[in-house]
Amino acid sequence: MTVVNVSRFLDEKAQTQSEVAALMVPRGRDSHGKIDYLRLSFRELAAEQNEWARRLRAKGIGKGSRVLLMVKPGLPLIAICFALFKIGAVPVVIDPGMGLKSFLNCVRRSQPEFLVGISLAVWVSRVFRKSFRSVRAKVKVGGPLDRVASGFAEEAAADTQRDDLAAVLFTSGSTGAPKGVCYEHGMFEAQVEAIRRQYQIEPGEVDLPMLPIFALFNPALGMTTVVPEINPSKPATVDPQKIVQAIQQCGVTNSFGSPALWAKIGVYCDSHDIELPSLKRILMAGAPVPPTLMKRFKRILTNGHVHSPYGATEVLPVSSVVDDEVLEIAAERSARGEGTCVGRILEGVEARILPLKDEAMEVGDLQRALPAGEIGEIVVTGPSVTKAYDQLPEATRLSKIVDGERVWHRIGDLGYIDADGRLWFCGRKVERVETVDGVFYTDRCEGVVNVHEKIFRSALIRYETDGQVVPALVLEPFAGMYPKSSDEEQALLREVRSLAAACEVTADIRHFFLHKGFPVDVRHNAKIHRLTLAKEFAGR
Known part of the structure; x- marks a missing residue:
């Protein structure tokens, strides 16, 4: 069987873009007030990945090992994630801002065998020993600027397959208890290709990801990652001046963030009459994007557009809409109570609108798709659709429809497809x-x-x-x-x-x-x- 391992993307870029900047981590300001960055090329980042892979293997971490990852955004987070992919281990990523009780529940349920984290994470594991009972070894990691490799040395990747478990990523729990989503190596590859194709991202672009997990796509896309000066557990406290400075100084071409973050940045840009000509695209997601926010950025983005991808932790992306389409067509319809337009279904993804049902769905339900314009439950299938929740068979049964070799995911959203093939979001099912x-x-x-x-x-x-x-x-x-x-x-x-x-x-x-x-x-x-x-x- 063909080996499919997400770490190959970084290894390939270490060859094809060896001296191009892969990662830029802020470490203060210089005498002129510019952001002082630690800069690593793709070859240097690959060296960090390989050194971490050796160190983690030496600790007994190997193919299939579950590793709770508690590291701040920066160099170690990306290098260690790709190192875990390389050795076939399974990083378990839990949002640190969900609250201690929910966090500890997630740790207990995911049963990690190893903890790789900063000093605070190790301390938490000692204080709440019962929740970390499954952990048999811990690896302490330094801060966002911590380097471990003194030179480049090859390290072999594990012979993982397309359907091997690659990571467990927890949902935010915004409408229920957080759940671990099981990602396979092949699903990550499908996501990378879908994002590249949909947004026409080219190697050599510069990204400022305001959600740390999105930085993991960049080595695969050949984009430079500029780590933003932001507290990932409290993103609403972002200082817009720091984000704007990073965009201007680094020539950022791409950035992902929630509408709440971009709203603050937009107000700052308007009040200081700032334009951001380097940005080709802003991806706003996490909640519906108000048309007024897209309109504000039409002035700020002189050479780019706002895009709003739609999906969920369990399947992303499903569809996408661009600012022009919203402002010219969808905004007026939203004001009339027609919902939020989330664009057209992406190539390779199939979506259907099914009659509302709170119980589990069977394959026969797929034949009851509603006609255009009728509101129902959104279900999707495609190469990036995840198949299961971690250790939660009942939640999996309620959220998935098994259709032969295909798995459909019930997103938990209500909506409809209009006569022109656009998908409209009407709200969460539990919030109707x-x-x-x-x-x-x-x-x-x-x-x-x-x-x-x-x-x-x-x-x-x-x-x-x-x-x-x-x-x-x-x-x-x-x-x-x-x-x-x-x-x-x-x-x-x-x-x-x-x-x-x-x-x-x-x-x-x-x-x-x-x-x-x-x-x-x-x-x-x-x-x-x-x-x-x-x-x-x-x-x-």
């Missing part, structure tokens, strides 16, 4: 509000009121009054625009009610509330915790 008068969908209702100039975002919630379940909308005004008096509050609510009453989708919503700051997910700081909001407003 079912009433005696019908079903209300989050993205359809929120799109109607989000066009108000003072509303940053809104959230449809399930609300109980007089013993009945009804829909309600919670409104978060832009920073600095929150009403300063009761009269101003009532005036704003009247304006929003008027907007809602004028649209058929929201005409029956009678309850509106104001909120100063929504609870959001830790990974993107963009996905609204609507179920948490519903509990907060219960009984009001």
Whole structure:
């Protein structure tokens, strides 16, 4: 059988782009205020990978070993990840910002045999010994600038196959408990090819990934990775000036980040009249991208576009939409309550809309696909679709449909495909509000009121009054625009009610509330915790 190992991408670039910068890690400022970077070529990064592979093998880590990876973004994270791929071990990556209780639950369930992490991670494993009971050896790692290789030496890759487990990546848990997603080597290869093809990424480009996991695609794409000055566990605290400086100084051509991050950066660019001509593309994902945000970046990106890829940890990418299509066609339809356009299905991916069902689906359900325009559950299949959750057979049964050799994934989202073949997102299945008068969908209702100039975002919630379940909308005004008096509050609510009453989708919503700051997910700081909001407003 043919060996398929993700580490080959870095080995290949060490030959074809040996002296091109692979990684740039900030280490302070020089006397002129410029960012001082540690710069490694692809050959030097491959040397780091190979040295780590030798060290990890010496610790007893080998093919199939589960390794909990707790390392800060920077040099060791990328080098160690590719080293683990090379030796056939399985990195287990858990979001550090999900909260200690959830984090420890994930550790216990994933049963790692080894821990590779910074000093704090080793300390946590000692304090919470029971959760780390499965760990039999620990490897301490230094900071983001830590180098281990003094020269280049070859290291053989394990003979992994396409369907061998490559990594366990945990979901953010924004609408439920976090789950470990099992990625195979072949799935990673399919993702790389899909991203390269869809966005026409070329070797030699420069990427600023504001979600650390996305930096792992860059060696495969031949892109330089510029590590951003950002706290990955608290991305909303990003200093936009630092991100803009990195883009300008390094000639960044590509960047990935959530709408919440780009909203802050966009405001900064507007207030300082900044353009970013080097950027060819911004990929915004993690939550629906407001058309107003895309419009703001039309001025800032003089030579590029905003793209919004759609998918999930379990399958990415599924579809993609570009700013021009949103602003020219989709924005007006979103304001009419038609949902959020997430673009056309990518080549090699197949999507269907099935009738809503809370129980497990069988292969026969695939034959009941709904016609264009009808809202149902989005299911997809393709080479990057994962097959299982780690150690969670019941969750796997509920989320997957086995169709011979193909596996379909139930994303947990509701939507429809329009007559022109575009996929529209209407909201998460668990966040729909079912009433005696019908079903209300989050993205359809929120799109109607989000066009108000003072509303940053809104959230449809399930609300109980007089013993009945009804829909309600919670409104978060832009920073600095929150009403300063009761009269101003009532005036704003009247304006929003008027907007809602004028649209058929929201005409029956009678309850509106104001909120100063929504609870959001830790990974993107963009996905609204609507179920948490519903509990907060219960009984009001």
